[in-house]
Amino acid sequence: MVLPKSILVPIAALSYCSSFVAAYVFTGHTTDARQFAISKSEPLLYEHDGTTWYKTSTRPVGDLGDWINLEKALAFQYLLDNIAPNGVNTEGCAAGTVIASPSKDHPNYFYQWIRDAGITVQGVIDEYAKSEDLELRDIIDRYADLQGEIQGTFNPSGGFSTGGLGEPKFMVNGAPFAGSWARPQRDGPALRALTLMSFIRVVNQTHPELVTLQWISRLYNPDLAAKSIVKSDLEYVSHHWDAIGFDLWEEIQDSHFFTALVQHKALVQGRDLALSLGDHGAASWYDDQQVALRDFIKTGFWDGRNGRLKAYKHTPHRTGLDCSIMLGSIHGGQNDLYAPWSEEVLASTQLFINQMQNLYPINKKKPPYYPEDERLRGVGIGRYAEDIYDGVRTSEGNPWFLCTSSVSNVFYTAITHFIDEGEFRITRINRPFFNRLHPSGRAGLGRVSSGDPDFRNYLQAMFTYADSFLNVIRYHAKADGRLSEQFDRYDGFQRGAHDLTWSYGSFLMAVDKRQTARGMLFGSEY
Numbered sequence: 001m002v003l004p005k006s007i008l009v010p011i012a013a014l015s016y017c018s019s020f021v022a023a024y025v026f027t028g029h030t031t032d033a034r035q036f037a038i039s040k041s042e043p044l045l046y047e048h049d050g051t052t053w054y055k056t057s058t059r060p061v062g063d064l065g066d067w068i069n070l071e072k073a074l075a076f077q078y079l080l081d082n083i084a085p086n087g088v089n090t091e092g093c094a095a096g097t098v099i100a101s102p103s104k105d106h107p108n109y110f111y112q113w114i115r116d117a118g119i120t121v122q123g124v125i126d127e128y129a130k131s132e133d134l135e136l137r138d139i140i141d142r143y144a145d146l147q148g149e150i151q152g153t154f155n156p157s158g159g160f161s162t163g164g165l166g167e168p169k170f171m172v173n174g175a176p177f178a179g180s181w182a183r184p185q186r187d188g189p190a191l192r193a194l195t196l197m198s199f200i201r202v203v204n205q206t207h208p209e210l211v212t213l214q215w216i217s218r219l220y221n222p223d224l225a226a227k228s229i230v231k232s233d234l235e236y237v238s239h240h241w242d243a244i245g246f247d248l249w250e251e252i253q254d255s256h257f258f259t260a261l262v263q264h265k266a267l268v269q270g271r272d273l274a275l276s277l278g279d280h281g282a283a284s285w286y287d288d289q290q291v292a293l294r295d296f297i298k299t300g301f302w303d304g305r306n307g308r309l310k311a312y313k314h315t316p317h318r319t320g321l322d323c324s325i326m327l328g329s330i331h332g333g334q335n336d337l338y339a340p341w342s343e344e345v346l347a348s349t350q351l352f353i354n355q356m357q358n359l360y361p362i363n364k365k366k367p368p369y370y371p372e373d374e375r376l377r378g379v380g381i382g383r384y385a386e387d388i389y390d391g392v393r394t395s396e397g398n399p400w401f402l403c404t405s406s407v408s409n410v411f412y413t414a415i416t417h418f419i420d421e422g423e424f425r426i427t428r429i430n431r432p433f434f435n436r437l438h439p440s441g442r443a444g445l446g447r448v449s450s451g452d453p454d455f456r457n458y459l460q461a462m463f464t465y466a467d468s469f470l471n472v473i474r475y476h477a478k479a480d481g482r483l484s485e486q487f488d489r490y491d492g493f494q495r496g497a498h499d500l501t502w503s504y505g506s507f508l509m510a511v512d513k514r515q516t517a518r519g520m521l522f523g524s525e526y
Protein backbone atom coordinates (compact mmCIF):
# COMPACT_ATOMS: atom_id res chain seq x y z
CA MET A 1 0.00 0.00 0.00
CA VAL A 2 1.31 3.41 -0.91
CA LEU A 3 1.30 5.78 2.01
CA PRO A 4 0.15 9.32 1.45
CA LYS A 5 3.23 11.46 1.05
CA SER A 6 2.74 13.51 4.16
CA ILE A 7 2.87 10.45 6.36
CA LEU A 8 6.37 9.65 5.29
CA VAL A 9 7.70 12.99 6.35
CA PRO A 10 8.94 12.98 9.91
CA ILE A 11 7.32 15.69 11.91
CA ALA A 12 7.58 16.89 15.45
CA ALA A 13 8.66 14.05 17.67
CA LEU A 14 5.92 14.65 20.16
CA SER A 15 3.68 11.73 20.57
CA TYR A 16 0.28 13.24 20.20
CA CYS A 17 1.45 15.15 17.23
CA SER A 18 2.96 12.35 15.23
CA SER A 19 0.16 9.92 15.88
CA PHE A 20 -2.10 12.68 14.75
CA VAL A 21 -0.63 12.80 11.29
CA ALA A 22 -0.91 9.09 10.76
CA ALA A 23 -4.43 8.74 11.99
CA TYR A 24 -5.70 11.91 10.51
CA VAL A 25 -4.50 11.41 7.02
CA PHE A 26 -6.13 8.04 6.96
CA THR A 27 -9.56 9.12 8.19
CA GLY A 28 -11.03 11.05 5.28
CA HIS A 29 -8.38 10.63 2.62
CA THR A 30 -8.16 7.05 1.57
CA THR A 31 -9.07 6.45 -2.03
CA ASP A 32 -11.84 4.09 -2.83
CA ALA A 33 -10.50 1.01 -4.52
CA ARG A 34 -13.74 0.04 -6.16
CA GLN A 35 -13.66 0.14 -9.93
CA PHE A 36 -16.35 2.16 -11.59
CA ALA A 37 -17.41 1.95 -15.15
CA ILE A 38 -16.49 5.57 -15.53
CA SER A 39 -13.32 6.99 -14.17
CA LYS A 40 -12.41 10.59 -13.64
CA SER A 41 -9.92 10.59 -16.46
CA GLU A 42 -12.26 9.31 -19.11
CA PRO A 43 -15.09 11.59 -20.02
CA LEU A 44 -18.45 9.89 -20.33
CA LEU A 45 -19.17 8.76 -23.84
CA TYR A 46 -21.98 10.66 -25.37
CA GLU A 47 -24.95 8.57 -26.20
CA HIS A 48 -28.49 9.60 -26.76
CA ASP A 49 -31.57 7.68 -27.59
CA GLY A 50 -32.13 9.70 -30.75
CA THR A 51 -35.46 10.99 -29.66
CA THR A 52 -36.44 12.87 -26.58
CA TRP A 53 -33.17 13.81 -24.93
CA TYR A 54 -31.29 14.99 -27.94
CA LYS A 55 -32.19 18.66 -28.05
CA THR A 56 -31.68 19.49 -24.42
CA SER A 57 -28.81 17.35 -23.33
CA THR A 58 -26.03 18.70 -25.43
CA ARG A 59 -23.04 20.49 -24.00
CA PRO A 60 -23.54 23.36 -21.62
CA VAL A 61 -24.02 26.96 -22.56
CA GLY A 62 -20.94 27.81 -24.60
CA ASP A 63 -19.85 31.20 -23.40
CA LEU A 64 -20.88 30.74 -19.79
CA GLY A 65 -17.49 29.17 -19.22
CA ASP A 66 -15.73 32.28 -20.53
CA TRP A 67 -17.68 34.51 -18.23
CA ILE A 68 -17.04 32.21 -15.29
CA ASN A 69 -13.30 32.41 -15.89
CA LEU A 70 -13.38 36.18 -15.79
CA GLU A 71 -15.77 36.34 -12.86
CA LYS A 72 -13.76 33.85 -10.85
CA ALA A 73 -10.70 36.05 -10.78
CA LEU A 74 -12.70 39.17 -10.03
CA ALA A 75 -14.76 37.53 -7.31
CA PHE A 76 -11.67 36.24 -5.54
CA GLN A 77 -10.08 39.67 -5.65
CA TYR A 78 -13.25 41.32 -4.34
CA LEU A 79 -13.41 38.72 -1.58
CA LEU A 80 -9.82 39.45 -0.54
CA ASP A 81 -10.62 43.17 -0.60
CA ASN A 82 -12.86 42.45 2.41
CA ILE A 83 -10.24 40.74 4.57
CA ALA A 84 -7.88 42.70 6.84
CA PRO A 85 -5.15 43.79 7.00
CA ASN A 86 -4.48 43.97 3.26
CA GLY A 87 -7.99 44.22 1.86
CA VAL A 88 -8.69 47.69 0.45
CA ASN A 89 -12.04 47.85 2.22
CA THR A 90 -10.74 47.07 5.68
CA GLU A 91 -9.45 50.31 7.10
CA GLY A 92 -9.72 50.26 10.88
CA CYS A 93 -10.14 46.47 11.04
CA ALA A 94 -8.08 44.17 13.22
CA ALA A 95 -5.82 41.86 11.18
CA GLY A 96 -7.72 38.72 10.25
CA THR A 97 -11.13 40.39 10.20
CA VAL A 98 -13.48 39.36 7.42
CA ILE A 99 -16.05 42.09 6.95
CA ALA A 100 -19.47 41.00 5.71
CA SER A 101 -19.52 43.90 3.26
CA PRO A 102 -17.90 47.33 3.02
CA SER A 103 -21.37 48.90 3.20
CA LYS A 104 -21.48 51.19 6.26
CA ASP A 105 -25.05 52.38 6.00
CA HIS A 106 -28.31 51.23 4.43
CA PRO A 107 -27.42 48.60 5.50
CA ASN A 108 -24.46 48.70 7.86
CA TYR A 109 -22.67 45.39 7.27
CA PHE A 110 -19.29 46.71 8.32
CA TYR A 111 -18.95 44.05 11.02
CA GLN A 112 -17.49 40.60 11.27
CA TRP A 113 -20.02 37.79 11.45
CA ILE A 114 -18.58 34.52 12.73
CA ARG A 115 -20.61 32.59 10.14
CA ASP A 116 -19.75 34.72 7.10
CA ALA A 117 -16.09 34.80 8.14
CA GLY A 118 -15.88 31.04 8.68
CA ILE A 119 -17.44 30.26 5.31
CA THR A 120 -15.28 32.85 3.54
CA VAL A 121 -12.04 31.59 5.05
CA GLN A 122 -13.01 28.06 4.02
CA GLY A 123 -12.93 29.40 0.47
CA VAL A 124 -9.50 30.92 1.07
CA ILE A 125 -8.27 27.56 2.38
CA ASP A 126 -9.58 25.82 -0.74
CA GLU A 127 -7.60 28.28 -2.85
CA TYR A 128 -4.53 27.85 -0.67
CA ALA A 129 -4.76 24.08 -1.09
CA LYS A 130 -4.47 24.59 -4.86
CA SER A 131 -1.89 27.35 -5.04
CA GLU A 132 0.00 27.03 -1.74
CA ASP A 133 0.27 30.80 -1.91
CA LEU A 134 1.90 32.02 1.28
CA GLU A 135 -0.10 35.21 1.34
CA LEU A 136 -3.24 33.15 1.58
CA ARG A 137 -1.83 31.06 4.39
CA ASP A 138 -0.99 34.25 6.18
CA ILE A 139 -4.60 35.40 5.89
CA ILE A 140 -5.81 32.13 7.38
CA ASP A 141 -3.29 32.37 10.23
CA ARG A 142 -4.39 35.86 11.07
CA TYR A 143 -8.02 34.84 10.93
CA ALA A 144 -7.24 32.05 13.39
CA ASP A 145 -5.36 34.39 15.75
CA LEU A 146 -8.18 36.87 15.77
CA GLN A 147 -10.79 34.17 16.33
CA GLY A 148 -8.82 33.01 19.35
CA GLU A 149 -8.98 36.51 20.78
CA ILE A 150 -12.64 36.93 19.96
CA GLN A 151 -13.47 33.67 21.73
CA GLY A 152 -12.00 35.13 24.89
CA THR A 153 -13.93 38.39 24.64
CA PHE A 154 -16.77 38.82 27.06
CA ASN A 155 -19.81 39.79 25.00
CA PRO A 156 -23.59 40.05 25.31
CA SER A 157 -23.96 36.26 24.80
CA GLY A 158 -21.63 35.58 27.74
CA GLY A 159 -18.02 34.83 28.59
CA PHE A 160 -15.65 32.18 27.28
CA SER A 161 -17.31 29.27 29.03
CA THR A 162 -20.71 30.84 29.70
CA GLY A 163 -22.12 31.01 26.17
CA GLY A 164 -20.01 33.78 24.64
CA LEU A 165 -18.95 31.60 21.72
CA GLY A 166 -22.49 31.80 20.38
CA GLU A 167 -22.17 35.54 19.76
CA PRO A 168 -22.89 36.09 16.06
CA LYS A 169 -21.09 39.30 15.17
CA PHE A 170 -18.28 41.54 16.35
CA MET A 171 -17.03 45.01 15.64
CA VAL A 172 -14.34 45.14 12.97
CA ASN A 173 -11.66 45.81 15.58
CA GLY A 174 -12.61 42.61 17.39
CA ALA A 175 -14.55 44.32 20.19
CA PRO A 176 -17.97 42.97 21.12
CA PHE A 177 -21.03 44.44 19.48
CA ALA A 178 -23.10 45.86 22.32
CA GLY A 179 -26.40 46.56 20.53
CA SER A 180 -29.41 44.29 20.61
CA TRP A 181 -29.22 41.44 18.11
CA ALA A 182 -30.58 37.98 17.38
CA ARG A 183 -28.34 36.03 19.74
CA PRO A 184 -27.04 33.47 20.24
CA GLN A 185 -26.50 31.87 16.82
CA ARG A 186 -25.03 28.46 17.37
CA ASP A 187 -23.77 27.71 13.88
CA GLY A 188 -20.78 30.05 14.23
CA PRO A 189 -18.53 27.88 16.43
CA ALA A 190 -19.26 24.82 14.28
CA LEU A 191 -18.40 26.59 11.04
CA ARG A 192 -15.26 28.06 12.55
CA ALA A 193 -14.16 24.65 13.82
CA LEU A 194 -14.84 23.05 10.41
CA THR A 195 -12.83 25.75 8.68
CA LEU A 196 -9.86 25.42 11.01
CA MET A 197 -9.95 21.62 10.93
CA SER A 198 -9.84 21.83 7.16
CA PHE A 199 -6.83 24.14 7.52
CA ILE A 200 -5.11 21.52 9.68
CA ARG A 201 -5.71 18.86 7.04
CA VAL A 202 -4.51 21.03 4.19
CA VAL A 203 -1.33 22.13 5.95
CA ASN A 204 -0.72 18.55 7.02
CA GLN A 205 -0.89 17.49 3.40
CA THR A 206 1.01 20.34 1.81
CA HIS A 207 3.57 21.18 4.52
CA PRO A 208 3.63 18.45 7.13
CA GLU A 209 6.87 19.89 8.49
CA LEU A 210 4.87 22.84 9.77
CA VAL A 211 2.61 20.66 11.86
CA THR A 212 4.58 20.98 15.06
CA LEU A 213 3.21 20.68 18.55
CA GLN A 214 3.23 24.42 18.94
CA TRP A 215 1.43 24.95 15.66
CA ILE A 216 -1.29 22.47 16.35
CA SER A 217 -1.70 23.38 20.01
CA ARG A 218 -2.93 26.81 19.11
CA LEU A 219 -5.76 25.13 17.18
CA TYR A 220 -6.31 21.97 19.22
CA ASN A 221 -4.87 21.22 22.61
CA PRO A 222 -6.34 18.35 24.64
CA ASP A 223 -5.92 20.49 27.75
CA LEU A 224 -9.15 22.44 28.12
CA ALA A 225 -7.45 25.14 30.14
CA ALA A 226 -5.28 25.97 27.13
CA LYS A 227 -8.41 27.35 25.44
CA SER A 228 -7.31 26.28 21.97
CA ILE A 229 -9.64 27.54 19.27
CA VAL A 230 -11.01 24.36 17.74
CA LYS A 231 -11.33 22.49 21.01
CA SER A 232 -13.18 25.43 22.57
CA ASP A 233 -15.61 25.45 19.67
CA LEU A 234 -16.10 21.69 19.88
CA GLU A 235 -16.82 21.98 23.57
CA TYR A 236 -19.38 24.66 22.86
CA VAL A 237 -21.04 22.61 20.14
CA SER A 238 -21.03 19.37 22.11
CA HIS A 239 -22.63 21.03 25.14
CA HIS A 240 -25.16 23.23 23.39
CA TRP A 241 -26.36 21.51 20.24
CA ASP A 242 -29.69 20.61 21.83
CA ALA A 243 -30.47 24.19 22.85
CA ILE A 244 -32.48 26.44 20.58
CA GLY A 245 -30.96 29.59 19.16
CA PHE A 246 -31.36 31.95 16.23
CA ASP A 247 -31.08 30.71 12.67
CA LEU A 248 -28.48 31.75 10.14
CA TRP A 249 -30.88 34.43 8.85
CA GLU A 250 -30.96 35.88 12.37
CA GLU A 251 -34.71 35.85 12.71
CA ILE A 252 -36.14 32.76 14.33
CA GLN A 253 -35.45 31.07 17.62
CA ASP A 254 -35.78 27.34 17.11
CA SER A 255 -33.75 24.25 16.20
CA HIS A 256 -32.48 24.60 12.66
CA PHE A 257 -31.48 22.15 9.97
CA PHE A 258 -28.50 24.25 8.87
CA THR A 259 -27.18 24.74 12.38
CA ALA A 260 -27.65 21.11 13.36
CA LEU A 261 -25.97 19.80 10.23
CA VAL A 262 -22.85 21.92 10.50
CA GLN A 263 -22.69 21.10 14.21
CA HIS A 264 -22.90 17.42 13.42
CA LYS A 265 -20.12 17.53 10.87
CA ALA A 266 -17.96 19.50 13.30
CA LEU A 267 -18.47 16.85 15.98
CA VAL A 268 -17.63 13.99 13.62
CA GLN A 269 -14.46 15.68 12.42
CA GLY A 270 -13.70 16.81 15.96
CA ARG A 271 -13.95 13.24 17.17
CA ASP A 272 -11.47 12.08 14.52
CA LEU A 273 -9.09 14.91 15.30
CA ALA A 274 -9.28 14.29 19.06
CA LEU A 275 -8.66 10.60 18.49
CA SER A 276 -5.64 11.19 16.34
CA LEU A 277 -4.21 13.54 18.95
CA GLY A 278 -4.66 10.97 21.71
CA ASP A 279 -7.44 12.95 23.38
CA HIS A 280 -9.51 9.81 23.95
CA GLY A 281 -11.94 11.11 26.53
CA ALA A 282 -12.90 14.01 24.31
CA ALA A 283 -13.13 11.75 21.26
CA SER A 284 -15.66 9.50 22.93
CA TRP A 285 -17.65 12.46 24.28
CA TYR A 286 -17.80 14.08 20.81
CA ASP A 287 -18.75 10.72 19.38
CA ASP A 288 -21.62 10.25 21.84
CA GLN A 289 -22.85 13.72 21.06
CA GLN A 290 -22.69 13.27 17.30
CA VAL A 291 -24.69 10.05 17.60
CA ALA A 292 -27.37 11.83 19.61
CA LEU A 293 -27.37 14.84 17.32
CA ARG A 294 -27.63 12.64 14.28
CA ASP A 295 -30.70 11.02 15.72
CA PHE A 296 -32.14 14.44 16.50
CA ILE A 297 -31.54 15.53 12.90
CA LYS A 298 -33.00 12.37 11.41
CA THR A 299 -36.18 12.58 13.43
CA GLY A 300 -36.59 16.35 13.46
CA PHE A 301 -36.43 17.75 9.95
CA TRP A 302 -37.95 15.31 7.50
CA ASP A 303 -41.50 16.12 6.52
CA GLY A 304 -42.55 12.79 5.07
CA ARG A 305 -46.08 13.91 4.25
CA ASN A 306 -44.83 16.56 1.88
CA GLY A 307 -41.72 14.66 0.84
CA ARG A 308 -39.25 17.33 1.83
CA LEU A 309 -36.95 18.61 4.50
CA LYS A 310 -37.86 21.56 6.63
CA ALA A 311 -35.38 24.13 7.80
CA TYR A 312 -36.89 24.67 11.25
CA LYS A 313 -38.31 22.35 13.81
CA HIS A 314 -41.21 24.33 15.27
CA THR A 315 -41.93 27.28 13.02
CA PRO A 316 -45.40 26.62 11.66
CA HIS A 317 -45.85 29.96 9.93
CA ARG A 318 -43.24 29.04 7.34
CA THR A 319 -43.37 26.23 4.80
CA GLY A 320 -39.87 25.22 5.91
CA LEU A 321 -38.49 25.16 2.39
CA ASP A 322 -35.48 27.39 2.68
CA CYS A 323 -32.13 27.98 1.05
CA SER A 324 -30.57 26.97 4.36
CA ILE A 325 -31.41 23.36 3.46
CA MET A 326 -29.03 23.61 0.50
CA LEU A 327 -26.48 25.50 2.57
CA GLY A 328 -26.74 22.97 5.38
CA SER A 329 -26.11 20.16 2.94
CA ILE A 330 -23.20 21.99 1.31
CA HIS A 331 -21.45 22.84 4.57
CA GLY A 332 -22.65 20.07 6.84
CA GLY A 333 -23.89 17.20 4.67
CA GLN A 334 -22.07 13.90 4.91
CA ASN A 335 -22.16 10.68 2.96
CA ASP A 336 -24.97 9.19 4.99
CA LEU A 337 -26.54 12.38 6.27
CA TYR A 338 -28.23 14.72 3.84
CA ALA A 339 -25.37 15.10 1.40
CA PRO A 340 -26.17 17.14 -1.73
CA TRP A 341 -26.85 13.94 -3.70
CA SER A 342 -29.22 12.47 -1.11
CA GLU A 343 -32.77 11.93 -2.26
CA GLU A 344 -34.11 14.23 0.44
CA VAL A 345 -31.87 17.16 -0.48
CA LEU A 346 -32.45 16.86 -4.24
CA ALA A 347 -36.22 16.65 -3.73
CA SER A 348 -36.27 19.61 -1.35
CA THR A 349 -34.12 21.67 -3.67
CA GLN A 350 -36.45 21.05 -6.58
CA LEU A 351 -39.57 21.87 -4.57
CA PHE A 352 -37.88 25.01 -3.33
CA ILE A 353 -36.98 26.02 -6.90
CA ASN A 354 -40.61 25.58 -7.92
CA GLN A 355 -41.70 27.84 -5.09
CA MET A 356 -39.13 30.51 -5.96
CA GLN A 357 -39.97 30.35 -9.65
CA ASN A 358 -43.55 31.30 -8.91
CA LEU A 359 -42.73 33.84 -6.26
CA TYR A 360 -40.53 36.38 -8.02
CA PRO A 361 -41.87 38.16 -11.12
CA ILE A 362 -38.37 38.31 -12.53
CA ASN A 363 -38.32 34.52 -12.65
CA LYS A 364 -41.23 34.38 -15.06
CA LYS A 365 -39.30 36.11 -17.82
CA LYS A 366 -36.75 34.33 -19.92
CA PRO A 367 -33.74 36.64 -20.05
CA PRO A 368 -31.63 37.02 -23.19
CA TYR A 369 -28.87 34.56 -24.00
CA TYR A 370 -30.53 31.72 -22.21
CA PRO A 371 -30.45 28.86 -24.66
CA GLU A 372 -31.76 26.32 -22.18
CA ASP A 373 -34.95 24.55 -22.61
CA GLU A 374 -37.66 26.02 -20.41
CA ARG A 375 -37.66 23.02 -18.12
CA LEU A 376 -33.96 23.42 -17.42
CA ARG A 377 -34.07 27.18 -16.96
CA GLY A 378 -32.56 28.38 -13.70
CA VAL A 379 -34.20 31.13 -11.71
CA GLY A 380 -33.26 33.59 -8.99
CA ILE A 381 -33.39 31.93 -5.59
CA GLY A 382 -34.10 33.74 -2.32
CA ARG A 383 -33.78 32.73 1.32
CA TYR A 384 -37.37 31.47 1.75
CA ALA A 385 -40.80 32.34 0.42
CA GLU A 386 -42.03 34.35 3.40
CA ASP A 387 -38.95 36.59 3.49
CA ILE A 388 -39.65 40.31 3.77
CA TYR A 389 -36.10 41.62 4.24
CA ASP A 390 -35.28 43.75 1.20
CA GLY A 391 -31.61 44.23 2.01
CA VAL A 392 -32.05 47.45 3.97
CA ARG A 393 -35.36 47.22 5.79
CA THR A 394 -38.41 45.04 5.65
CA SER A 395 -40.79 45.25 2.68
CA GLU A 396 -40.51 42.32 0.27
CA GLY A 397 -37.81 39.71 -0.06
CA ASN A 398 -35.72 39.23 -3.18
CA PRO A 399 -33.54 36.57 -4.74
CA TRP A 400 -30.00 36.34 -3.29
CA PHE A 401 -26.79 35.62 -5.13
CA LEU A 402 -25.53 33.18 -2.51
CA CYS A 403 -28.77 31.21 -2.57
CA THR A 404 -28.77 31.01 -6.35
CA SER A 405 -25.16 29.72 -6.29
CA SER A 406 -26.01 27.16 -3.65
CA VAL A 407 -28.50 25.43 -5.95
CA SER A 408 -25.81 25.03 -8.61
CA ASN A 409 -23.38 23.79 -5.99
CA VAL A 410 -25.77 21.04 -4.86
CA PHE A 411 -26.31 19.84 -8.44
CA TYR A 412 -22.65 19.87 -9.49
CA THR A 413 -21.70 18.02 -6.33
CA ALA A 414 -24.36 15.41 -6.97
CA ILE A 415 -23.18 14.90 -10.58
CA THR A 416 -19.65 14.19 -9.38
CA HIS A 417 -20.90 11.79 -6.76
CA PHE A 418 -23.13 9.90 -9.20
CA ILE A 419 -20.24 9.47 -11.63
CA ASP A 420 -18.00 8.30 -8.80
CA GLU A 421 -20.60 5.76 -7.80
CA GLY A 422 -21.37 4.74 -11.37
CA GLU A 423 -25.07 4.90 -10.64
CA PHE A 424 -27.92 6.74 -9.03
CA ARG A 425 -31.42 5.85 -8.00
CA ILE A 426 -34.68 7.51 -8.86
CA THR A 427 -36.92 7.02 -5.87
CA ARG A 428 -40.36 8.10 -4.82
CA ILE A 429 -38.70 10.83 -2.81
CA ASN A 430 -36.35 12.37 -5.35
CA ARG A 431 -38.63 11.87 -8.35
CA PRO A 432 -39.77 15.54 -8.43
CA PHE A 433 -36.19 16.43 -9.21
CA PHE A 434 -35.63 13.79 -11.90
CA ASN A 435 -38.99 14.61 -13.44
CA ARG A 436 -37.70 18.07 -14.05
CA LEU A 437 -34.73 16.68 -15.92
CA HIS A 438 -36.65 14.23 -18.06
CA PRO A 439 -37.97 15.58 -21.36
CA SER A 440 -41.35 13.97 -20.79
CA GLY A 441 -41.53 15.30 -17.25
CA ARG A 442 -41.92 11.73 -16.03
CA ALA A 443 -38.85 9.94 -14.79
CA GLY A 444 -39.08 6.21 -14.27
CA LEU A 445 -38.31 4.83 -10.85
CA GLY A 446 -35.27 2.66 -10.26
CA ARG A 447 -31.56 2.38 -10.64
CA VAL A 448 -29.79 4.11 -13.51
CA SER A 449 -26.28 2.82 -13.96
CA SER A 450 -23.41 4.15 -16.01
CA GLY A 451 -23.89 1.59 -18.77
CA ASP A 452 -27.37 2.92 -19.44
CA PRO A 453 -27.60 5.79 -22.00
CA ASP A 454 -30.01 7.59 -19.72
CA PHE A 455 -27.25 7.88 -17.15
CA ARG A 456 -25.47 10.41 -19.26
CA ASN A 457 -28.67 12.02 -20.46
CA TYR A 458 -29.75 12.73 -16.91
CA LEU A 459 -26.37 14.00 -15.82
CA GLN A 460 -26.00 16.28 -18.81
CA ALA A 461 -29.43 17.71 -18.23
CA MET A 462 -28.45 18.18 -14.61
CA PHE A 463 -25.31 20.02 -15.64
CA THR A 464 -27.24 22.32 -17.97
CA TYR A 465 -29.72 22.93 -15.19
CA ALA A 466 -26.96 23.75 -12.69
CA ASP A 467 -25.28 26.04 -15.22
CA SER A 468 -28.43 27.95 -15.84
CA PHE A 469 -28.50 29.11 -12.21
CA LEU A 470 -25.02 30.50 -12.70
CA ASN A 471 -26.37 32.14 -15.84
CA VAL A 472 -28.85 33.98 -13.65
CA ILE A 473 -25.96 35.31 -11.59
CA ARG A 474 -24.14 36.27 -14.74
CA TYR A 475 -27.13 38.21 -15.93
CA HIS A 476 -27.44 40.19 -12.70
CA ALA A 477 -23.74 40.66 -11.95
CA LYS A 478 -22.42 44.13 -12.62
CA ALA A 479 -20.26 44.66 -15.70
CA ASP A 480 -17.19 44.74 -13.45
CA GLY A 481 -18.25 41.49 -11.83
CA ARG A 482 -19.47 42.91 -8.53
CA LEU A 483 -22.13 41.12 -6.55
CA SER A 484 -24.27 42.53 -3.76
CA GLU A 485 -26.48 40.49 -1.44
CA GLN A 486 -29.73 40.47 -3.41
CA PHE A 487 -31.22 41.32 -6.78
CA ASP A 488 -34.61 42.92 -7.12
CA ARG A 489 -37.57 40.58 -7.57
CA TYR A 490 -39.13 42.91 -10.19
CA ASP A 491 -36.28 44.42 -12.17
CA GLY A 492 -33.21 42.41 -11.21
CA PHE A 493 -31.13 45.38 -10.06
CA GLN A 494 -28.77 44.67 -7.23
CA ARG A 495 -30.14 45.29 -3.76
CA GLY A 496 -28.81 45.22 -0.22
CA ALA A 497 -25.21 45.32 0.93
CA HIS A 498 -22.83 45.79 -1.99
CA ASP A 499 -19.82 43.52 -2.41
CA LEU A 500 -21.16 40.95 0.02
CA THR A 501 -18.20 38.73 0.88
CA TRP A 502 -20.39 35.66 1.14
CA SER A 503 -21.84 36.26 -2.36
CA TYR A 504 -18.32 35.96 -3.77
CA GLY A 505 -17.43 32.99 -1.59
CA SER A 506 -20.50 30.98 -2.50
CA PHE A 507 -20.05 31.72 -6.18
CA LEU A 508 -16.44 30.52 -6.03
CA MET A 509 -17.40 27.32 -4.21
CA ALA A 510 -20.06 26.53 -6.81
CA VAL A 511 -17.62 27.14 -9.64
CA ASP A 512 -15.09 24.82 -8.03
CA LYS A 513 -17.70 22.07 -7.91
CA ARG A 514 -18.57 22.82 -11.52
CA GLN A 515 -15.02 22.33 -12.62
CA THR A 516 -14.86 18.87 -11.10
CA ALA A 517 -18.23 17.84 -12.49
CA ARG A 518 -17.41 19.23 -15.90
CA GLY A 519 -14.12 17.40 -16.11
CA MET A 520 -15.85 14.13 -15.33
CA LEU A 521 -18.70 14.64 -17.74
CA PHE A 522 -16.95 16.17 -20.70
CA GLY A 523 -13.27 15.54 -20.13
CA SER A 524 -10.65 18.02 -19.12
CA GLU A 525 -10.36 19.63 -22.53
CA TYR A 526 -13.80 21.10 -22.21
Ligand code: NOJ
Pocket residue numbers: 249250251389393394
Ligand atom coordinates in the same frame (compact mmCIF):
# COMPACT_ATOMS: atom_id res chain seq x y z
C1 NOJ B 1 -30.87 41.99 9.61
C2 NOJ B 1 -30.54 40.55 9.47
O1 NOJ B 1 -29.20 40.42 9.19
C3 NOJ B 1 -31.37 39.92 8.39
O2 NOJ B 1 -31.04 38.58 8.25
C4 NOJ B 1 -32.80 40.10 8.76
O3 NOJ B 1 -33.62 39.49 7.80
C5 NOJ B 1 -33.11 41.57 8.89
N1 NOJ B 1 -32.25 42.15 9.89
C6 NOJ B 1 -34.55 41.83 9.22
O4 NOJ B 1 -34.87 41.35 10.49
Ligand code: NOJ
Pocket residue numbers: 100109113115116248249250502
Ligand atom coordinates in the same frame (compact mmCIF):
# COMPACT_ATOMS: atom_id res chain seq x y z
C1 NOJ C 1 -27.90 38.75 6.85
C2 NOJ C 1 -27.96 37.30 6.64
O1 NOJ C 1 -29.26 36.85 6.87
C3 NOJ C 1 -27.01 36.61 7.55
O2 NOJ C 1 -27.01 35.23 7.27
C4 NOJ C 1 -25.61 37.15 7.39
O3 NOJ C 1 -24.77 36.54 8.32
C5 NOJ C 1 -25.60 38.63 7.57
N1 NOJ C 1 -26.59 39.27 6.74
C6 NOJ C 1 -24.25 39.22 7.22
O4 NOJ C 1 -23.94 38.95 5.88
